[in-house]
Amino acid sequence: MPTTSEEREIIRQILELTEQNTTHMLDDVMRNPVTKYTDPEQLRQEIDILFRNFPIVIAHASELANLGDFVTHDETGVPILATRSDDGVRAYLNVCRHRGARIEDEPCGHARRFTCPYHAWTYGLDGSLRGMPQPVGFDTVDRSERGLVELPAFERFGLIWVVPSPQDSELNPVDIDAWLAPMAEHLDGLDLANHVVFEKWSLHKDMSWRLALEGFHESYHFCSAHRDTACSNYLDNQSLWTNYEPHVRHSVPLPRTLELRDLPEDEWDYRTNFMTQNYLFPANFVQTMTDHVYVHTIIPTGQGTCVFQCMMLVPDDQTTEKANRYWQKNYDVVRVVFDEDFAIGEGIQKGFAAGANDDVVFGKYEIGLHYGQKAIDAALAGDIEVPRHG
Ligand code: FES
Numbered sequence: 001m002p003t004t005s006e007e008r009e010i011i012r013q014i015l016e017l018t019e020q021n022t023t024h025m026l027d028d029v030m031r032n033p034v035t036k037y038t039d040p041e042q043l044r045q046e047i048d049i050l051f052r053n054f055p056i057v058i059a060h061a062s063e064l065a066n067l068g069d070f071v072t073h074d075e076t077g078v079p080i081l082a083t084r085s086d087d088g089v090r091a092y093l094n095v096c097r098h099r100g101a102r103i104e105d106e107p108c109g110h111a112r113r114f115t116c117p118y119h120a121w122t123y124g125l126d127g128s129l130r131g132m133p134q135p136v137g138f139d140t141v142d143r144s145e146r147g148l149v150e151l152p153a154f155e156r157f158g159l160i161w162v163v164p165s166p167q168d169s170e171l172n173p174v175d176i177d178a179w180l181a182p183m184a185e186h187l188d189g190l191d192l193a194n195h196v197v198f199e200k201w202s203l204h205k206d207m208s209w210r211l212a213l214e215g216f217h218e219s220y221h222f223c224s225a226h227r228d229t230a231c232s233n234y235l236d237n238q239s240l241w242t243n244y245e246p247h248v249r250h251s252v253p254l255p256r257t258l259e260l261r262d263l264p265e266d267e268w269d270y271r272t273n274f275m276t277q278n279y280l281f282p283a284n285f286v287q288t289m290t291d292h293v294y295v296h297t298i299i300p301t302g303q304g305t306c307v308f309q310c311m312m313l314v315p316d317d318q319t320t321e322k323a324n325r326y327w328q329k330n331y332d333v334v335r336v337v338f339d340e341d342f343a344i345g346e347g348i349q350k351g352f353a354a355g356a357n358d359d360v361v362f363g364k365y366e367i368g369l370h371y372g373q374k375a376i377d378a379a380l381a382g383d384i385e386v387p388r389h390g
């Protein structure tokens, strides 16, 4: 993918900072109260606002490749049924409009219509109520009012995004393109629609979702927490952040980035010299490696617990046996690296309960932590909302 002017500027800044023997820093540290990770009321607000009003990635587009393909998703606490209908990807509450039974229980599959297991009411891929046994008992009910309840769903950049709450019909529709616009150039360049899912996995962890998120917001920890794994792959504590409030681009240079110094700028290549943690507010990361991509979504499942959902995406034209062996090696390493982060996060959560700290402190160069926390605070205060059409 061609290097953009934004990326050229990132490279320029990295070279300048390393030359001056320093790193990207803010003016001061930031203290974050421990209650942000432990207070049930804080968590309730986060779920009610962040995990109801903002788009969450639930799948890769290839999982809904054909008409009638479906996936279910429950981790946000909202039962979601997403499918490909005649007019694109749509998502519904996975709840029957007769007496509320769960309609589809499989994690994924293919259907021409959805049939409720309780009394066999059936729904089309477009969510409409198509039929029921012995309809005479419901002949005074207007079927058009008993279709599945729809959720805003979008297919963008090869990913399926869902806002997990039914929308008030008074509200204008969500404008996903305006929402993702600041990150669109990079996401578009990744061409994720032409990738396949090499692996997909979910991990339930005993840590605040916020701690899991924070692991991707800074690289200060790489050469201690990942001493034998990720450390040597990157320049130590040399990250650069671009703040798109609330999204954040976190660029982590590989050691060979320094060699770009000897090349004319128009020969600089960003992708092969960086790992990029693209934070897509509130809970999604698109982690761009030099030749493949991890997409993760981190969702709270309770006080001090979360689920980490991850997909490893590889280009669909690179799936020979030899390529797959190479991807498998990458997968094996990343599982170790993520586990190193989670082991520490679970330890932090236990330590919170012990009451050692009233706050945690974010260093001047742990910049993603500052930006991420401020974005969450702003959204909880109602200062950040998803743009709407019209
Ligand atoms: S609850 Fe679904 S058909 Fe009765």
Ligand SMILES: [Fe+2]
Residues within 6 Å of the ligand: 215, 216, 221, 222, 225, 226, 337, 341
């Ligand atoms: Fe880490």
